[in-house]
Structures are given as C-alpha cells and as structure tokens.
Amino acid sequence: MSMRNLNHFFTPDSVAVIGASARPGSVGATVLANVAGGGFSGPIWPVNPKYGELAGLSAFGDAADLPRAPGLAVICTPAATVPGIVATLGELGCKAAVVLSAGLDAQAAGGRTLRQAMLDAARPHLLRILGPNCVGLLVPGRGLNASFAPVAALPGRLAFVAQSGALVTAVLDWARTRRIGFSCFVSLGDGSDVDFGDLLDYLAGDPGTDAILLYAESVRQARKFMSAARGAARAKPTVIVKAGRVAEAAHAAFSHTGALAGSDLVYDAALRRAGMLRVYSTDELFDAVAILAQPRRPAGPRLAILTNGGGPGVMATDALVAGGGTLAQLAPATLAHLSGHLPATWSHGNPVDVIGDAPVERYVMALRALLDEPGADAVLLIHAPTAIVPSADIARALLPLLRAAVRPVLCCWLGGASVAQARSLCLDAGVPVFDTPEEAVRGFLQLVDYARNQNMLMQVPPAGALAQPDRTAARTRVAGLLEAGTTAVGEADAKAILAAYGIPVVQTETARDLDGVLAAARRIGYPVALKILSPDIVHKTDVGGVVLDLADDAALAQAQDAMLARVRAALPQARLAGFTVQAMARRPRAHELIVGIATDPVFGPVVLFGQGGVAVEVTADQAVGLPPLNRVLAADLVSHTRAARLLAGFRDHPRADFEALSDVLVRVGQMAADLPELVELDINPLLADASGVVALDARMRLAPAPAGQDPLARLAILPYPDDLERRVDSALGPLLVRPIRPEDAPAHEAFFAALSPQDIHFRMFGTMRALSPAQLARFTQIDYAREMAFIATRTARDGRAETLGVVRVAIDPDGIVGEFAIIVRSDLHGRGLGHLLMDRLLDYCRARGLERVSGVALADNVGMHRLARSCGFQLRTAVDGNVEMVLALHG
Structure with missing residues (x-):
C-alpha cells in the first residue's frame, strides 16, 4: 500500500494506548508514560478493562468503547489479541497502528499465523501497521513518543529508521548525549506492512526532514525498495548502515559467479545504484550527516592536506591511501609559491607542513594556495595547538576563505579546551570539524563515495544503443535445452547463446569421439584447445580436462587419449559427453577476466565482473551490478575492481578496449533481463586487450521459469520496456x-x-x-x-x-x-x-x-x-x- 495513510503515524490528532497498564516496568505502563509525558497536545486514551483511570487519564475497557477513531493506536497486548484489536480499530475508522507485541508467528484459527490474521484484519480498512515486534516511533516536533524507549528524542531535521529495536534505544541515548535531534525516529520491527520503501517515499517528500538515516538488516521487496531509495536519494542525503557484511551467503555453487556474488556485494551494488551512501557504524552514520550537510561536493578523490605538524599529516596520508583516496599532486606553480612564503624547512610537498611556529598570515597564505590548486578536489586543515598563536585567532582569519571556498574544506582541530573556540567558529560557519586526522579523512572519503553515487544517478550514457540481440535464437535454444532436461549448459551451447547477444566468442565445436575431434580441428584450423565435456565436471582444469596449443592431428589424438585416462582416474563416476574443440586465441598480453550472472534471493539477477582465470576465488577481486546496465554503469562496475588499474595499461601493456568490455557487460545485463530461465552464467576467462574482448570459456545453469509469473518480477530494476x-x-x-x-x-x-x-x-x-x-x-x-x-x-x-x-x-x-x-x-x-x-x-x-x-x-x-x-x-x-x-x- 506504500504511502497510503502513513501521515497518520506522524501527524495524529489523538493517541490510544491499547494495553496501557499501571504495573511498573511493563511495556503498557512505559508506553503510556512516554505518550503522556512527551508533550503531545491531542487526546490520549488508555485502553485496559482492568482500570477506570490511568496516569490521571480516563481509561476505556475496549477499543470499541473509544469516543471516536484514534489518529494513532499503539498496541502492547499479548500476540493472540492483536488481530481482533486491529479488526475493531479498522471498523472504527482508525488508519494507523503501532504493534509493539512480539510472537505473531504463532498459529491462529484457520491455519494462518497471527501476523497474517492481523494483516487480513487491517487490509479492508486501509489501516497501516508499523511492526509488529518494534519499539515504536517518536516525532519530537509534535511531542509524540509512541514507544517504550527509555529516553526521548530531541527535535531536529534528521529522520532515523531502523529494524533493530536494541539499536533504536542505543542510538537514542547516544544521540541525546551529543544533542542530535530528529524529525522522526522509527522502529520498523518485523516490517510486516510498513517497510523501508514506504517510509523512504514518505520521508523524501517530508518538508521537516533534511536527511534520512537507515539501519537495515535485510530488504524484502527489492524493486519497491530500489524505486523508493532512488527517489529519496535524488531528493535529499540518504545514508544507510547495512548490517551483516560477512560472506556467509557465499557458497559452493554451479559457477564461480554463484559462489562469488555474496549478499554483501549485492547490497553494496544496490545501495550504490540507488545513490545512497553506505557507512559501517553508527558513529560513521552521524559523521556522514555532518559532512553531507555542507553543499560542496568533491570532483574526485584527490586531497590536499595543510598541517602545522608532520606527524598528523602522515597519519592523515596513511588513512587516505588505505581508504582508496589520493594524495593530491601539487602543481609546480603552487610549490613555487609556497616555497617563496614558507620557511626553508617546510615539507616541499603534500601534506603541506607550515611548521609549528606558523603565524596567522602563514596559514592564510597556505590555505589560499591550496584552494587555488587545480590538482586538489578538497582540502583538509589539521591544526595542533601551540603557545605561539591562539587557535581561535587562526580560525577567525581563515573563516572568510572557508566560507568562500568552491571545493570542500574539512578541519581537524586536535586537542581539547585550547581548540574548543576554533571548533565552534568553524561549526557555526558550516565547516565540518573532526577530532582526529583519521576521522577527517574518513569523512572526506564518505563525501567522495556519496558524490560518486549521486553522479551515477545523473550520468548520461553516450548516444547510440547497442544492436539488438537475437532474442528469438537465444530463447529457442534455452527452451530446447530445458525440454531435453538439460540444466547444466556446457560450453558450446553457452557460447551459442552468448553469440546471439553479440558477445564475441572463440570458435568452438563439440565432438563425441576422436574422429569427430579431428574433423572439428581441421574445420577450425590448428592450433586448437581440447576440453572435456561433462555435466558432472565444474572445473575442467582441476581434473586435467584442458589441453592447449595442439598443433596437429597427432598431438590432438595423443592429448585426447591422455585426457580420458586422467579424467576417468580422477572422477570415475562422471558422465562424459565428449569434447569441445576450440580455436587458440593468440593474445599473450590479454587480461583474464570473469563476467557472469548470479541470482540473489532478494535482488534477483546480478552481473558480476572481476579478475578471472583458475585462481578467481583466490584473487577475490569482484564487483557486482544490478541489471539493466548501460555503458556508464558498466564502466562504473569495472572501476570498483583492482583489475581496472591493470586494464588501464602499465609498462608495455597498452590500455584495454574499455568500450568493448563495457558492451559485453551491457549485453550480459540484457541476458539477465531477457532470459528468466538463466540462473547462473560464467564467462571465464574473458580475454581483454587493446584489440577487444573474446570469451574463451562459458557455462550456464538453467531452471524452468515459475509458471504464471511475470518474467520481469524477479528484477529489482525494470529494464527498458x-x-x-x-x-x-x-x-x-x-x-x-x-x-x-x-x-x-x-x-x-x-x-x-x-x-x-x-x-x-x-x-x-x-x-x-x-x-x-x-x-x-x-x-x-x-x-x-x-x-x-x-x-x-x-x-x-x-x-x-x-x-x-x-x-x-x-x-x-x-x-x-x-x-x-x-x-x-x-x-x-x-x-x-x-x-x-x-x-x-x-x-x-x-x-x-x-x-x-x-x-x-x-x-x-x-x-x-x-x-x-x-x-x-x-x-x-x-x-x-x-x-x-x-x-x-x-x-
């Protein structure tokens, strides 16, 4: 139901607490105290048949006895009572209920769970449910604390939405001590009705919210989430902590891709595609808000560092390089200007060390030079207090430059009381301030990531769409394979499907015996490669099932005989369907890459790219993208791997053909969208060099598409229709x-x-x-x-x-x-x-x-x-x- 009636959660005219209690320490008592003590100006109605009065308020015996439909109902009664209460509230005309109760997975009458019975009772009335099993919600600006949190939230302009109840209470406490305020604070709980997508849609248009913060453990409805997240991220800064980063989802699979495309890689790709900023702790979450609040965005990852001490500059440099940033290379004119105004003992490079005895004028001159430096995307000022010049005097002198800067400037005022005034001056001017060099660099890298993700939302691909694939040929072959009971698709059929999508492949033929092998080799032309063909052998090289560079009939016959002996010894139970014969690709300087498709249980098909070859699991250099892709998104996918640096060229290796590689990724994304039966795909290796790309080996796994299901339902992002x-x-x-x-x-x-x-x-x-x-x-x-x-x-x-x-x-x-x-x-x-x-x-x-x-x-x-x-x-x-x-x- 998305946004329907969500406004009743945030702007109710009355609140009913169903299950309110006088028993100290109970949820009902805590919620009633929070609602009554939060400053809410509308009527508050406790509901409990045991009491005539609670907390000085007239109590009602049943929800049906309320004087009118409450704007918001908060339910904290035993799980078994929840469906009936929801039905009663719906009949009254209530449109929003917070269900704090847990245990709704228990069975109700008729074989349904209590959760389903609750949803069924709410649906006819369009009554929205937050929870169950949640802490509640707070809207500080309206004095609404409909929760059992131990502390209230301060009013502000940040929206916080979390799945974890324990985290909700911890962050509330943490934020209050730091005077961080919120437009709303929402605990999703199980998210049976109202979920992240609903709230992102609502908060994107909320004039009282400047930024949206999320803590997510899982996403259920991928397309709804992606549409809402992309819309929200276009409207205002949206930052997310996604818990569960370990690779427990990686598993032994039919293909390398299936094993490598773990859940965290997929979430990372989804959040990037949505234009959100992902952070990894609650500290980083609120640091990110501070850094994103300033309007300037870096054009790239190059940072210039200004410091009055060598040690802090080195610490910042270490953190920058380790985090994937770049130390800006100062132009000769900048270096000459600094050398003309700084002591001879200055650092003569970046970081720019103005020396500990620097007067105010030296700081102003150096900062102005770095703000004019064309090779820097941002500037970090690190200052350690000295007895020579008060830190506040330096801050006052720098403020005009800080306010007028066209690129981001971050400040790190090291110390305590002696730099407190300098910090306050910068914060009042809207300049991000950090306690340590490492925190400042982390903030800069967050800014770089966010700017990059936002740019991806705004990038326009070059004109000229790719030629249309032969979808009919591909679908006919897939249907034929499934009709024959083939789900593990070998190299020859896989390459035929790739060729239908315009992906360059090495000429390959299959043969059942030696005569067929020799005939195929003569048609292709020597030299050739010989590979075993078996539905039971995933990695052919592991059993000696690949021989390269066979120059003539004699070498080929000998290799075939020896290969059969090796394979039968290693895997005697394996079914042998014959061999594939393939032209040798003479590309000694080509890079071995992997491109593939895996199916994520939440986000559906994903495209994987990385370094390939037999050691693909060991190199662990992969990135994932959500289809559909265009050339801009494909290039961004490549850039998230270490392989991108190799492909850019080094020493006597020229730059690879990035355009051809991007086109392959776009076409693989088309396959993921077009072929619902395609569950996994491996192109490994895909050779890439300056002359283009070619697929040497490929395999696929198919599964019948669910009958009656929209073939596009599995996609998180709808492709071009x-x-x-x-x-x-x-x-x-x-x-x-x-x-x-x-x-x-x-x-x-x-x-x-x-x-x-x-x-x-x-x-x-x-x-x-x-x-x-x-x-x-x-x-x-x-x-x-x-x-x-x-x-x-x-x-x-x-x-x-x-x-x-x-x-x-x-x-x-x-x-x-x-x-x-x-x-x-x-x-x-x-x-x-x-x-x-x-x-x-x-x-x-x-x-x-x-x-x-x-x-x-x-x-x-x-x-x-x-x-x-x-x-x-x-x-x-x-x-x-x-x-x-x-x-x-x-x-």
Whole structure:
C-alpha cells in the first residue's frame, strides 16, 4: 500500500494506548508514560478493562468503547489479541497502528499465523501497521513518543529508521548525549506492512526532514525498495548502515559467479545504484550527516592536506591511501609559491607542513594556495595547538576563505579546551570539524563515495544503443535445452547463446569421439584447445580436462587419449559427453577476466565482473551490478575492481578496449533481463586487450521459469520496456512512439532547444534557456516502475533520431494516480501529435490499473486545455489560478 495513510503515524490528532497498564516496568505502563509525558497536545486514551483511570487519564475497557477513531493506536497486548484489536480499530475508522507485541508467528484459527490474521484484519480498512515486534516511533516536533524507549528524542531535521529495536534505544541515548535531534525516529520491527520503501517515499517528500538515516538488516521487496531509495536519494542525503557484511551467503555453487556474488556485494551494488551512501557504524552514520550537510561536493578523490605538524599529516596520508583516496599532486606553480612564503624547512610537498611556529598570515597564505590548486578536489586543515598563536585567532582569519571556498574544506582541530573556540567558529560557519586526522579523512572519503553515487544517478550514457540481440535464437535454444532436461549448459551451447547477444566468442565445436575431434580441428584450423565435456565436471582444469596449443592431428589424438585416462582416474563416476574443440586465441598480453550472472534471493539477477582465470576465488577481486546496465554503469562496475588499474595499461601493456568490455557487460545485463530461465552464467576467462574482448570459456545453469509469473518480477530494476514500442502512421509520416531511454539525452537536448520560449514557459511554469545536466538525466533516466515517458521519434535527414514530442506520467507510490505532462516541438503544433501521444499514454495508464490521471496547466495555455477536453478530462480552476485537469480511468 506504500504511502497510503502513513501521515497518520506522524501527524495524529489523538493517541490510544491499547494495553496501557499501571504495573511498573511493563511495556503498557512505559508506553503510556512516554505518550503522556512527551508533550503531545491531542487526546490520549488508555485502553485496559482492568482500570477506570490511568496516569490521571480516563481509561476505556475496549477499543470499541473509544469516543471516536484514534489518529494513532499503539498496541502492547499479548500476540493472540492483536488481530481482533486491529479488526475493531479498522471498523472504527482508525488508519494507523503501532504493534509493539512480539510472537505473531504463532498459529491462529484457520491455519494462518497471527501476523497474517492481523494483516487480513487491517487490509479492508486501509489501516497501516508499523511492526509488529518494534519499539515504536517518536516525532519530537509534535511531542509524540509512541514507544517504550527509555529516553526521548530531541527535535531536529534528521529522520532515523531502523529494524533493530536494541539499536533504536542505543542510538537514542547516544544521540541525546551529543544533542542530535530528529524529525522522526522509527522502529520498523518485523516490517510486516510498513517497510523501508514506504517510509523512504514518505520521508523524501517530508518538508521537516533534511536527511534520512537507515539501519537495515535485510530488504524484502527489492524493486519497491530500489524505486523508493532512488527517489529519496535524488531528493535529499540518504545514508544507510547495512548490517551483516560477512560472506556467509557465499557458497559452493554451479559457477564461480554463484559462489562469488555474496549478499554483501549485492547490497553494496544496490545501495550504490540507488545513490545512497553506505557507512559501517553508527558513529560513521552521524559523521556522514555532518559532512553531507555542507553543499560542496568533491570532483574526485584527490586531497590536499595543510598541517602545522608532520606527524598528523602522515597519519592523515596513511588513512587516505588505505581508504582508496589520493594524495593530491601539487602543481609546480603552487610549490613555487609556497616555497617563496614558507620557511626553508617546510615539507616541499603534500601534506603541506607550515611548521609549528606558523603565524596567522602563514596559514592564510597556505590555505589560499591550496584552494587555488587545480590538482586538489578538497582540502583538509589539521591544526595542533601551540603557545605561539591562539587557535581561535587562526580560525577567525581563515573563516572568510572557508566560507568562500568552491571545493570542500574539512578541519581537524586536535586537542581539547585550547581548540574548543576554533571548533565552534568553524561549526557555526558550516565547516565540518573532526577530532582526529583519521576521522577527517574518513569523512572526506564518505563525501567522495556519496558524490560518486549521486553522479551515477545523473550520468548520461553516450548516444547510440547497442544492436539488438537475437532474442528469438537465444530463447529457442534455452527452451530446447530445458525440454531435453538439460540444466547444466556446457560450453558450446553457452557460447551459442552468448553469440546471439553479440558477445564475441572463440570458435568452438563439440565432438563425441576422436574422429569427430579431428574433423572439428581441421574445420577450425590448428592450433586448437581440447576440453572435456561433462555435466558432472565444474572445473575442467582441476581434473586435467584442458589441453592447449595442439598443433596437429597427432598431438590432438595423443592429448585426447591422455585426457580420458586422467579424467576417468580422477572422477570415475562422471558422465562424459565428449569434447569441445576450440580455436587458440593468440593474445599473450590479454587480461583474464570473469563476467557472469548470479541470482540473489532478494535482488534477483546480478552481473558480476572481476579478475578471472583458475585462481578467481583466490584473487577475490569482484564487483557486482544490478541489471539493466548501460555503458556508464558498466564502466562504473569495472572501476570498483583492482583489475581496472591493470586494464588501464602499465609498462608495455597498452590500455584495454574499455568500450568493448563495457558492451559485453551491457549485453550480459540484457541476458539477465531477457532470459528468466538463466540462473547462473560464467564467462571465464574473458580475454581483454587493446584489440577487444573474446570469451574463451562459458557455462550456464538453467531452471524452468515459475509458471504464471511475470518474467520481469524477479528484477529489482525494470529494464527498458521494448514491448511498449509502437510504429504509427501520422500526418508527419511514419513515427516510432516508444518509452524514453537514457541514450536519448542528446536528442532530448536538441528537442528542448527547438522549443519556443512560450512553450517552455507553459511546460516548465517558468523561463529556462537550457536543461542542466541533472535535469537532462532526470528527464531521460526514468524509473519504469514508477513513471513513464513516451517520445515520438523519427530519423532525420542526417541519419540521427530526432524527438518530436514527449508525454510523461509520474505514478504515485500507491499506483492509484498519475500526474501527466506533455510538450510537442513548437514547429509541429496542430499536426495531431499531441493527441497521438496522449492516447498512447492513457492506454498505458489504463493497462497499469491507475484510477485517474491528472495534470496542471497555466490559465493561458488554451491549447493544453483544448487537448485535455478532447481526451475526456474535466477541467476546473484551482485556487492559485492554474487549471486542474482530471480524468477518471475506471468507473
């Protein structure tokens, strides 16, 4: 149900505590005391048949006896009573209940669990449930403490949502001692109804929340979570602690990929893709809030360090390099300028040590030089107190530079009371302040990670989509294999499927016996490689099942005979189906990589990339990405491995063809989306060098797709829906009406440039000359689960695709209402294009099950009014003078 009725949790007009008690130490007594003592201004109604009065408040014997439906109900009664209480509250008209009770996995009548009975009782009334088995929630700004937490939360502008009840109480205590305030503090508990996705959607639009903090142990509904997380991260800083980092999910699997793509790698990929910042402790969580509160973002990982002592500078450098950052290389002009103003004993490099006796003027000069340094993305100031110059004097002198800086500046004032005033001055100016060099560097690296993840949300891939794969050939072969009972797909069939997706493969043939092997080798041409073919042998090299560089018939025959003997001795029970014969790939400087697909139980198919070869588990150099991928996302996936440095070239090894490698990753992502039967894939090794890439070996595991299930249901992120493409005849000639893609960005930019100022004003409700990169990305990189944009496109005279009009709809998280907008190129008005696009959009909205579509137009946009009426919309003037357009799609 997503956001429906969530507002009742955060803005209730009354609170009922069901199970309230006078027994000291009980949950009912604690909750009632917290609600009554928190400053809540509305009515508070204790419910318990044992009491006529509790905490000076009139008590009610049953929820049915309440004077009216409570805005929020807090239930702290035994598990068996919860479904009945929820049913009663629903009948009253209550829309939000916090269920603190545990034990709802016990059986209820009819074979259901108590949890399911509770949800079934709530659903007809759209009553939302927080919990069960949770601590409750706090909304300090409204004086609401509907929890049994031992301390209250201070008011502020941070939202905190956690699954762990123990962590909730600990963080509340920790934050209170540090004077950290919250807009809301929510314990999810079991999350049977209200979950992370619901709350992210709500908090993204909450004007009282500046940043969202999450503590997550697991995610259940991956697509809902990803859509909500991406939306929230676009709106405001969103930081998450994901517990459970160890690789217990890694296991022996059919493929290397299945064993390597552990759960933490997958979560890491999901959080990066969502644009969130992942941290690893509660300390880091709140440090991250401080660092993200300042508006400047680094362009990269290069840090310049200014210090008045060598030791702290070395500590910061160690932490920076160990964390994956880079020590900025100072330009010769910067070094010359510093040498002209610093004592001869200065460090002559980065970190810049201005020496312990530095006066105020020396700090100002050095900081100004580093802020002008083109090779630095941020500056870290580390100051240890001295008796020569008060730290506060240095801070005051630096403040004008700190406020005017166009790149991030972080401060580390080492010490206690002697630097307290300097810290306060910087904090008041909005400059992040840290206690130690290591903490400051960690904050900088958090800023780098966050900026990188945000950039991924805004990156526009290069124009030119890849050629369409031969999906029919791939699906036919997969169906044939499953029909024959084959789930462990050998090299030849796997390569045929890869070739259907345009992935370069080495020529390979299969043979059952020596005659077939020799014939295949002659067709391919010597030299060749010979490999054993068996559904029971996962790693052929482990049993001597691979021989390379066979130059002629005699060598091949001898190798085949010896291979059979080795394999039969090592695995006598293995079923031998024959051999594969493959052309030798002569690429001595190529890198051995692995590319594969694994299926995660939560996020579905994922694409793995890393260093390959026989020692792939030992090198442990892998990264994971969620399909679908484009070239930008594929390049980012590669960059998260150590292999990226090798591929960039070194010594006499030239740079590998990154574009060809990115295309393979994109195509593998297409396979993951297109083939629901494909459970695992290994391409290992994939050779990559300056001349391109080629798959030497491949294997797959298939499983029948669940009957009746949407084949896209397993994907955490919906891919481009090519089934929605339509070719239509129009007054403008043949057109293609299709969903927008990220690759449409250049055409969309040209489309915007062709709009008249009046059309831009009508569409954007203001004046704009051009779209910013962030706006362009937002218009073309859409979440197909939550929104749709159809473009009308045709091929221009120069051969490029041109966009003629765009209609889009943003669907509310509940899937009930869509808000539309439309614009047609200014020189094409009156040609029927607007009506064509609107008809296509409304057909889509009906198919999605939306109840209504609405939009807003300026009062003088009479052309839009006319189009809306012709499509059946009802128009009325809103209080702000604009025109609201509403169309009911059902009923």
